[in-house]
Structures are given as C-alpha cells and as structure tokens.
Amino acid sequence: MRVLRAIKNITQAELSEMIQVSRQTINTIESGKYVPSTVLALKMAKIFAVPVEEIFELEPED
Amino acid sequence: MRVLRAIKNITQAELSEMIQVSRQTINTIESGKYVPSTVLALKMAKIFAVPVEEIFELEPED
DNA sequence: ACATAAAGTAAAGTATTCTTTACTTTATGT
DNA sequence: ACATAAAGTAAAGAATACTTTACTTTATGT
Numbered sequence: 219m220r221v222l223r224a225i226k227n228i229t230q231a232e233l234s235e236m237i238q239v240s241r242q243t244i245n246t247i248e249s250g251k252y253v254p255s256t257v258l259a260l261k262m263a264k265i266f267a268v269p270v271e272e273i274f275e276l277e278p279e280d
Numbered sequence: 281m282r283v284l285r286a287i288k289n290i291t292q293a294e295l296s297e298m299i300q301v302s303r304q305t306i307n308t309i310e311s312g313k314y315v316p317s318t319v320l321a322l323k324m325a326k327i328f329a330v331p332v333e334e335i336f337e338l339e340p341e342d
Numbered sequence: 343a344c345a346t347a348a349a350g351t352a353a354a355g356t357a358t359t360c361t362t363t364a365c366t367t368t369a370t371g372t
Numbered sequence: 373a374c375a376t377a378a379a380g381t382a383a384a385g386a387a388t389a390c391t392t393t394a395c396t397t398t399a400t401g402t
Contacts, residue, residue, distance in 0.1 A: 229347080229349085230348075230349065231347095231348075231349095239390070239391085240391050240392075241348095241349090242350095242351090242390080242391075242392080242393095243389080243390055243391075245349065245350065245351085246351095246389090246390085247389095248349095249349095249350075249351090252388070252390090253317060253318050253319055253388090253389085254389075254390090255315060255317060255318065255358080255359085255389065255390085256315050256316055256317065256318050256320075256321040256332070256336050257338065257342060258318075258389090258390095259318040259321070260332070260333065260336065260337070260338045260342075261338065261342060263332075263333070264338065269331050269333065270318070270321070270322070270331070270332035270333060271322065271325070271331065271332060274318050274322065276319065276322045276323065276326065280322075280323060291377080291378060291379085292378075292379065293377095293378075293379095301360070301361085302360070302361050302362070303379090304360080304361075304362080304380095304381090305359080305360055305361075307379065307381085308359090308360085308381095310379095311379095311380075311381090314358070314359060314360090315358095315359085316359075316360090317359065317360085317388080317389085320360095343402105344401105344402090345400100345402090346399100346400085346401090346402105347398105347399080347400075347401100348397100348398080348399070348400090349397080349399085350395105350396075350397065351394105351396075351397090352393105352394090353392105353393095353394100354391100354392090354393095355390105355391080355392085356389100356390080356391075356392100357388100357389080357391090358387100358388080358389070358390085359386100359387080359389080360385105360386080360387070360388085361384100361385085361386070361387090362383105362384090362386095363384095364381100364382090364383100365380105365381085366380075366381075367378100367379080367380065367381090368377105368378080368379070368380085369376100369378070369379085370375100370376085370377075370378090371374105371375090371376090371377095372373105372374090372375090372376105
C-alpha cells in the first residue's frame with residue numbers, strides 16, 4: 219500500500235481525501251495496526267487500479 | 281454471495297465454520313445488513329475462488 | 343541550518359462489525 | 373402431514389475500525 223501510494227506519488231493526506239477517511243486511518247492501516255473494512259479496501263483497490271488481493275493479504279493462519 | 285454459496289452447495293453454517301465466524305455473521309452479511317471486514321472478504325474470496333470485487337461491490341456513491 | 347510538508351504516534355470517544363443466545367419461519371425429504 | 377435441516381430475525385454485549393485532536397519526528401527543498 220505504501221508502495222502503491224509511492225507509485226502514484228500521493229501523500230497520506232491526499233489518499234485519505236480521495237477515499238473519504240481521516241489521514242490517521244490511512245497511517246494506521248499502513249503501519250499494520252488494523253485491517254480496513256471491505257469498503258475501504260475496495261476504494262483503495264479502485265484508486266490504485268489493482269485487485270484487493272494485491273493490497274491486502276490473508277495471514278497464513280487464516 | 282448467496283449465489284456463490286449455492287454453486288458450492290454449502291449451507292450458511294458450513295461456510296461459517298470454514299471461515300471461522302458465527303452463522304449469524306454470514307446470514308447478516310448475505311442479507312446486506314452490513315459489510316464484512318476485509319479479512320472475511322478475503323477468506324470468502326479464497327473459498328469461492330473469485331476476486332473480492334466479484335463478491336462485494338462499491339455503491340455508486342462511494 | 344531553517345522552514346515547511348509529510349509521516350508517526352497516542353489517547354479518548356463514536357461507529358460498526360461480530361458473537362452469543364434464543365426463538366421463528368421456511369424449505370426438503372420421507 | 374410430519375420431522376428435521378436450513379435460513380431468518382432480534383437484541384445485548386464484546387471486539388474492532390474509524391474519527392478527532394494534538395503533539396512529535398522525519399524528510400525535502402532552499
């Protein structure tokens with residue numbers, strides 16, 4: 219996600235505006251503190267033009 | 281999702297065991313009461329062998 | 343080195359997701 | 373028609389996601 223964002227060359231703040239969440243939400247997700255809702259995941263996938271699976275992966279135990 | 285489940289011919293209870301949630305969670309998601317977490321979405325996508333985007337879609341306004 | 347943008351962190355509060363229990367309704371087979 | 377499996381519904385509580393505010397640290401350009 220951080221990588222995809224870097225490719226698009228946008229800041230956390232910009233991305234947060236695009237998907238209508240707070241900047242901290244982006245930051246917290248990027249730092250792996252929690253997994254976003256499916257709605258956010260879909261929005262990000264849309265913006266980055268990749269499948270959801272490419273941004274978020276299941277842990278081996280899941 | 282209901283359709284995918286029908287194709288696989290499994291019950292809500294069976295699916296709920298597969299992805300380790302309560303049956304009500306499956307039922308509630310199927311009836312559109314709320315959108316699941318990304319982890320659940322990924323687990324379902326994996327079980328049904330389809331992309332997340334094929335199971336859950338963004339509302340037009342999102 | 344300095345100013346400023348960007349990112350990291352933290353804590354309290356709100357909102358949403360998920361569980362548990364339990365009961366009702368609908369479908370399926372015999 | 374009856375028994376049983378499957379699905380629907382509801383409500384209270386636990387867990388997790390998200391917001392808001394605010395402050396700190398790190399990066400970037402001049």
